[in-house]
Amino acid sequence: MTTCAFVEWPEGLEPRGLLWEALRQQVAAARPDILVTNEMPFGPWLASERPFDADAAARGVTLHEHGLEALRGLGVPAVISSRPVWQSERLANEAFVLEAGDISVLHRKQLFPEEPGWYEASWFRGDNSGFAVHDIAGLKVGVLLCTELMFNEHARGYGRAGGDLIVVPRATSTSQEKWAVAGAMGAIVSGCYVVSSNRSGASANSPRFGGRGLAFAPDGTLLADTSSDGTLAVVDLDAGVSQRQKSEYPCNVVERAYR
Numbered sequence: 665m666t667t668c669a670f671v672e673w674p675e676g677l678e679p680r681g682l683l684w685e686a687l688r689q690q691v692a693a694a695r696p697d698i699l700v701t702n703e704m705p706f707g708p709w710l711a712s713e714r715p716f717d718a719d720a721a722a723r724g725v726t727l728h729e730h731g732l733e734a735l736r737g738l739g740v741p742a743v744i745s746s747r748p749v750w751q752s753e754r755l756a757n758e759a760f761v762l763e764a765g766d767i768s769v770l771h772r773k774q775l776f777p778e779e780p781g782w783y784e785a786s787w788f789r790g791d792n793s794g795f796a797v798h799d800i801a802g803l804k805v806g807v808l809l810c811t812e813l814m815f816n817e818h819a820r821g822y823g824r825a826g827g828d829l830i831v832v833p834r835a836t837s838t839s840q841e842k843w844a845v846a847g848a849m850g851a852i853v854s855g856c857y858v859v860s861s862n863r864s865g866a867s868a869n870s871p872r873f874g875g876r877g878l879a880f881a882p883d884g885t886l887l888a889d890t891s892s893d894g895t896l897a898v899v900d901l902d903a904g905v906s907q908r909q910k911s912e913y914p915c916n917v918v919e920r921a922y923r
Contacts, residue, residue: 666698666901667697668697670897671896672876688738694896700860702834702862704835707723707724708724709781710787742800744760747760775814802903803829805830806829813832823910824854830854830859840876852884856882859899859901862874875892
């Protein structure tokens with residue numbers, strides 16, 4: 665059995681200070697094997713406005729570099745998060761895991777919205793790194809970064825690759841219904857647990873983020889969620905359950921190509 669914590673952390677979070685110390689103590693008390701954070705958890709939401717701002721991008725990159733040390737200081741065996749990194753004069757949104765203090769890249773975001781508050785196509789670029797599962801804390805783990813959860817083919821692909829857990833760091837609005845549906849469907853089509861953390865609150869120039877981290881069983885059942893009164897939740901993950909679910913409908917449906 666693997667314990668996994670997920671959260672709703674506030675917009676503009678700094679990896680230092682009294683608020684960070686309170687969050688650190690909260691995580692320490694939960695003692696999870698895996699912690700899933702929200703998408704690019706530190707500092708202001710970069711894609712709130714356009715055009716792309718190279719100075720703001722550089723500040724975001726630097727802040728998340730400092731944030732790595734703060735995440736290491738949580739003392740969790742595996743922390744899964746994302747960060748902005750430079751790519752082709754824009755940014756990439758790079759998911760990573762910290763295990764025993766060492767960082768490994770898991771995935772780069774490939775699908776970007778472009779609308780008020782979420783001008784991500786103006787700020788970020790994808791690449792050809794694709795979608796792969798990784799061995800983390802005894803589980804086979806895939807990552808879908810926020811909007812990517814809306815594309816069931818990638819969740820199903822992780823299930824067909826033998827995945828046990830799909831983590832979904834998010835930065836989404838106060839409209840939460842579609843995200844709960846997407847998380848449940850991601851679990852149903854993959855036979856994987858789906859665990860997602862989200863941003864909450866707002867800053868001067870950002871949209872308002874809705875919080876509510878979500879965790880779903882491999883059959884799509886909601887296991888737990890977070891709220892403003894409980895900003896961290898923990899669920900137990902059993903690789904045997906996820907592997908058995910893959911023999912059940914609809915994971916067992918054979919796909920055929922027709923001409």
